[in-house]
Amino acid sequence: QKEVEQDPGPLSVPEGAIVSLNCTYSNSAFQYFMWYRQYSRKGPELLMYTYSSGNKEDGRFTAQVDKSSKYISLFIRDSQPSDSATYLCAMSEDYGQNFVFGPGTRLSVLP
Amino acid sequence: GAVVSQHPSWVICKSGTSVKIECRSLDFQATTMFWYRQFPKQSLMLMATSNEGSKATYEQGVEKDKFLINHASLTLSTLTVTSAHPEDSSFYICSAPLQGFYYEQYFGPGTRLTVT
Numbered sequence: 461q462k463e464v465e466q467d468p469g470p471l472s473v474p475e476g477a478i479v480s481l482n483c484t485y486s487n488s489a490f491q492y493f494m495w496y497r498q499y500s501r502k503g504p505e506l507l508m509y510t511y512s513s514g515n516k517e518d519g520r521f522t523a524q525v526d527k528s529s530k531y532i533s534l535f536i537r538d539s540q541p542s543d544s545a546t547y548l549c550a551m552s553e554d555y556g557q558n559f560v561f562g563p564g565t566r567l568s569v570l571p
Numbered sequence: 572g573a574v575v576s577q578h579p580s581w582v583i584c585k586s587g588t589s590v591k592i593e594c595r596s597l598d599f600q601a602t603t604m605f606w607y608r609q610f611p612k613q614s615l616m617l618m619a620t621s622n623e624g625s626k627a628t629y630e631q632g633v634e635k636d637k638f639l640i641n642h643a644s645l646t647l648s649t650l651t652v653t654s655a656h657p658e659d660s661s662f663y664i665c666s667a668p669l670q671g672f673y674y675e676q677y678f679g680p681g682t683r684l685t686v687t
Contacts, residue, residue: 468612496678501681501683502681503664503678504666504678506677548614558617559617562614563613563614564613564614
C-alpha cells in the first residue's frame with residue numbers, strides 16, 4: 461500500500477461543476493496537509509494548506525481534513541477551464557519536513 | 572509571491588556527460604531547498620534536501636555520488652547529474668520554503684533532462 465493514494469483520473473467535468481478531489485493516507489502521524497496545482501510542464505503551486513483536522517475555505521476552493529478516516533479532500537466550486545491541471549495532495553508529519561506527495565489527479569474542465 | 576527559477580528549462584545531453592541544474596530563489600533567502608524528480612504521469616519524488624553551508628541530505632535510494640548537490644549561497648542550489656544515463660531522463664524540480672513558513676514551498680518551473 462502506498463503511503464498516499466489519490467484517484468489518478470483523468471477527471472472531466474463541465475464548466476461550472478463542483479469538483480471533489482480526494483486523497484487517502486496510511487500514516488496517522490501526518491499533521492500538515494497541502495494541495496498543489498500543477499499545470500503541464502510547470503512546477504506545482506500551493507493552493508491550500510491545512511493543519512490537523514478541519515475545513516479551510518479560500519475563494520472557490522475548500523480543503524477538508526478528516527484525520528480519523530485518514531482522508532482529505534479539495535472541493536472546487538464553479539469550476540473554470542483555467543482550473544484544468546493536475547492536483548497533487550501532499551502531507552508531512554513535521555513542520556516543513558519530509559513532504560509526501562500523492563500521485564496527482566488530472567482534471568479537465570470543459571467549456 | 573515568492574519566485575523560484577530554474578535553469579536550464581530543458582537540456583539534452585549525451586550519455587556519460589554531466590549536467591548542472593541551477594535553482595534560484597529570486598526574492599527571498601532560502602536556507603533549505605528541496606530537489607524532486609517527476610516521471611511522466613507520476614508524482615513528485617523527493618530526492619534530497621539541500622542545506623546552505625552544509626551537506627545535502629539524500630533520500631533512501633538516491634545516489635549521492637551521482638546527484639551532486641551544492642547549496643553555496645542563500646539563493647542558489649545546484650544539482651549536478653554526473654555520468655548521465657538515459658534512465659536519468661526526467662523532470663527535475665526544486666522548491667524552497669519561506670523561512671518560518673515551511674509548509675509553503677515555492678516550486679521552480681522544472682528542468683526537463685533528456686539523456687541520449
